[in-house]
Amino acid sequence: MATGPAKTTAATTRRATARHGAGLLGDYLRARRERLRPADVGLPPGSRRRVPGLRREEVALLADISVEYYLRLEQGRDQHPSDQVVTSLARALRLDTDAEAYLRELARPVRTAPSGPPRPEQVSESVRSLIDNWTTTPAHVHGRFMTTLAANPMAIALSPYFAPGVDTLRAAFLEPEMRALYRDWDEMTAKAVAYLRSLAGGAVTDPGLAGPIAGLCRDSERFRTLWSRQDVRLRTSGVTRLLHPRVGALDLRYEKLALPGAPGQMLVTYHAEPGSPSQEKLRSLARPAVEPAVSDGGRALSNRDRSRDILMSSNVADVELQTWSGATGD
Numbered sequence: 001m002a003t004g005p006a007k008t009t010a011a012t013t014r015r016a017t018a019r020h021g022a023g024l025l026g027d028y029l030r031a032r033r034e035r036l037r038p039a040d041v042g043l044p045p046g047s048r049r050r051v052p053g054l055r056r057e058e059v060a061l062l063a064d065i066s067v068e069y070y071l072r073l074e075q076g077r078d079q080h081p082s083d084q085v086v087t088s089l090a091r092a093l094r095l096d097t098d099a100e101a102y103l104r105e106l107a108r109p110v111r112t113a114p115s116g117p118p119r120p121e122q123v124s125e126s127v128r129s130l131i132d133n134w135t136t137t138p139a140h141v142h143g144r145f146m147t148t149l150a151a152n153p154m155a156i157a158l159s160p161y162f163a164p165g166v167d168t169l170r171a172a173f174l175e176p177e178m179r180a181l182y183r184d185w186d187e188m189t190a191k192a193v194a195y196l197r198s199l200a201g202g203a204v205t206d207p208g209l210a211g212p213i214a215g216l217c218r219d220s221e222r223f224r225t226l227w228s229r230q231d232v233r234l235r236t237s238g239v240t241r242l243l244h245p246r247v248g249a250l251d252l253r254y255e256k257l258a259l260p261g262a263p264g265q266m267l268v269t270y271h272a273e274p275g276s277p278s279q280e281k282l283r284s285l286a287r288p289a290v291e292p293a294v295s296d297g298g299r300a301l302s303n304r305d306r307s308r309d310i311l312m313s314s315n316v317a318d319v320e321l322q323t324w325s326g327a328t329g330d
Contacts, residue, residue, distance in 0.1 A: 024202060025106040026076040031230035032093045033059050040094060062092035081107055098198055102232040105201035123150040127259060127267065136286040137269055142168060144264030145209050146196060157285050158244070158270065169196060170212065173220040183241040183249070193226040194233035199264070247281040
């Protein structure tokens with residue numbers, strides 16, 4: 001029988017993942033309640049408060065609902081409050097726009113999942129052609145569960161973990177090269193988890209997502225902590241700070257664009273401010289990424305050919321990762 005830290009980690013993982021389903025709404029209300037201090041909502045701290053956060057009766061008072069009804073919501077005995085109650089709870093818990101939208105998603109009746117295995121996600125040829133022609137702009141497409149579905153050579157030059165087929169979320173938490181790449185790794189991982197939760201909504205019980213979440217809760221303490229915070233943020237633009245092993249520090253703006261007609265697919269692009277040192281470094285990174293390659297038969301390879309070769313040749317991938325490992329000191 002497991003004891004000590006191993007047992008504790010296993011128990012924490014079960015708590016973080018086992019309540020998906022009937023307890024989603026209650027878990028979210030509880031997590032947000034426990035993160036608020038009385039002073040945040042204009043209440044006196046009191047002298048007999050045994051735990052941080054608001055009491056259930058305080059949230060009920062602020063939301064103008066009965067304590068008994070709020071208790072039913074937290075315990076999962078009532079999972080579909082009215083829009084008016086959701087609005088009151090959002091106000092009482094000081095939820096921002098993204099967090100309130102997530103609360104409304106959880107309060108909706110559960111939609112019946114389609115029967116049969118899920119259809120594989122595919123990126124349209126037009127989108128593949130589009131990003132392949134962006135020779136100085138790193139771009140990739142991820143699916144509903146954050147796995148990369150398509151990437152141009154510049155994205156792979158930025159990081160081999162942006163290559164199609166890679167679970168970028170898992171790599172962000174578990175691969176040392178990814179931690180070395182992001183100068184703002186703590187901030188990036190916090191944003192990534194809040195973004196994942198906002199995308200998933202009530203679909204975190206989907207086997208395609210529940211399994212990876214359980215695995216990350218088991219394997220990464222950082223992910224487990226962030227997931228339990230229940231943060232929600234659908235941030236689709238911002239700045240990321242990288243330390244590339246070949247060109248050094250990069251400050252890049254990113255944009256995430258939902259692809260029409262492809263539910264759950266997001267196009268992610270990176271660019272530098274015009275005239276900045278990062279723009280010059282990105283251009284130097286682009287040169288080998290777009291340099292024409294020649295096959296054994298003398299035929300010039302297209303960007304897509306080069307990208308496919310990087311993905312399908314284990315030797316090339318190994319060399320790429322070894323280069324990263326050596327440059328990051330691993």
